[in-house]
Amino acid sequence: MATGRTHRPATRSRGIPEATVxxxxxxxxxxxxxxxxxxxxxxxxxxxxxxxxxxxxxRKDFSYLGSYGxxxxxxxVEYLVYQISRELGLTQDWPIVMVGIGNLGAALANYGGxxxxxxxxxxLIDADPAMTGKSVAGMxxxxxxxxxxxxxxxxxxxGVIATPAGAAQQVCDRLVAAxxxxxxNFAPTVLSVPDGVDVRKVDLSIELQILAFxxxxxxxxxxxxxxxxxxxxxxxxAAKPARKGPDGDVPAVMxx
Numbered sequence: 001m002a003t004g005r006t007h008r009p010a011t012r013s014r015g016i017p018e019a020t021v022x023x024x025x026x027x028x029x030x031x032x033x034x035x036x037x038x039x040x041x042x043x044x045x046x047x048x049x050x051x052x053x054x055x056x057x058x059r060k061d062f063s064y065l066g067s068y069g070x071x072x073x074x075x076x077v078e079y080l081v082y083q084i085s086r087e088l089g090l091t092q093d094w095p096i097v098m099v100g101i102g103n104l105g106a107a108l109a110n111y112g113g114x115x116x117x118x119x120x121x122x123x124l125i126d127a128d129p130a131m132t133g134k135s136v137a138g139m140x141x142x143x144x145x146x147x148x149x150x151x152x153x154x155x156x157x158x159g160v161i162a163t164p165a166g167a168a169q170q171v172c173d174r175l176v177a178a179x180x181x182x183x184x185n186f187a188p189t190v191l192s193v194p195d196g197v198d199v200r201k202v203d204l205s206i207e208l209q210i211l212a213f214x215x216x217x218x219x220x221x222x223x224x225x226x227x228x229x230x231x232x233x234x235x236x237x238a239a240k241p242a243r244k245g246p247d248g249d250v251p252a253v254m255x256x
Contacts, residue, residue: 020061026051043074095122100163109137122154151178158182165189
């Protein structure tokens, strides 16, 4: 199996939209589940439902891959698994380095999904001397002083940052200077990178804040419904009545 340092995904040269690229892993996950259950073919409607998209969008996405399925039969599951894996660059080995082996970094190191998708954790790196040599996920943690050598020795082009926010940019700069061109950032900060370097950001606190917004909105809608069912006025309706002006009703204005 080839290693990933010099490979560049075919998606850019073939003009596949970024939104389609972002959905390909969803299709692959659904197809892998079907493959594990020995399902030979799948319709666009069934696969779209499993991936959480509409079938028209799925068919459009697959047209960029040159895969149109067979009318009345659907898509060949195994071939689609191969085709999407190839487009995503998953038919080869991608060594990655993970920097920052605290609680989050250790949890990521123990995640089995990397290896099953073609991502081999080549090294775990931390700046804390007390972490050097400790075993995490069956690997000895290496010190950050050796970062550049580790990247060069392993032909790494993908780095994962799980450091505190204050250290993330410095780590990012060192990764880029050492030849890393793709970064998955778990640190709660925005990284500055030069052209040609791709960054994907995962911020769990932001995702929770978005969920909190939706929960608050649902709770507010529930209160409005309860007030209407009880025949009482909502706060907006109970506001100071409008007064007459030369051009008609003037909305009431609350005191500052």
